[in-house]
Amino acid sequence: MNETGQLHGSCLCGGVAYRADLPVSHASHCYCTMCQKQHGAAAGSYANVAAAGYVVERGADLITEYASSSHARRGFCKVCGSTLFWRSTQAPDRIAITLGTLEPEYDGPVQRELHTDTKPAWLPHR
Numbered sequence: 019m020n021e022t023g024q025l026h027g028s029c030l031c032g033g034v035a036y037r038a039d040l041p042v043s044h045a046s047h048c049y050c051t052m053c054q055k056q057h058g059a060a061a062g063s064y065a066n067v068a069a070a071g072y073v074v075e076r077g078a079d080l081i082t083e084y085a086s087s088s089h090a091r092r093g094f095c096k097v098c099g100s101t102l103f104w105r106s107t108q109a110p111d112r113i114a115i116t117l118g119t120l121e122p123e124y125d126g127p128v129q130r131e132l133h134t135d136t137k138p139a140w141l142p143h144r
């Protein structure tokens with residue numbers, strides 16, 4: 019991990035920038051069909067951090083939150099569509115930030131694969 023004790027990230031258009039305090043409790047690849055739809059990809063990849071340490075440094079007004087279920091909120095940039103976070107109203111002290119928006123590249127372990135029953139068959143086979 020970096021020396022600052024923080025993760026930094028931004029969206030594709032650069033309008034949104036954020037930081038989050040370490041530590042990461044766990045990171046995951048989630049293959050649920052909602053993550054596949056929202057990310058347009060095989061999985062949503064996230065690092066779970068404390069909500070209190072998550073700070074939007076730029077572009078808070080560009081973040082739209084979509085309620086994908088009764089408790090889940092998915093934040094994205096309304097300009098470029100980058101997915102930024104997943105959070106649950108049932109666990110407001112935590113937030114899951116997207117690994118793909120982190121700069122530099124996330125260098126921690128990914129401990130969990132979720133909803134592997136809907137993991138797409140079109141992923142490359144190892």
Ligand SMILES: [Zn+2]
Pocket residue numbers: 029030031032033034095096097098099100
């Ligand atoms: Zn953007």
Ligand SMILES: [Zn+2]
Pocket residue numbers: 048049050051052053054062133
């Ligand atoms: Zn998911």
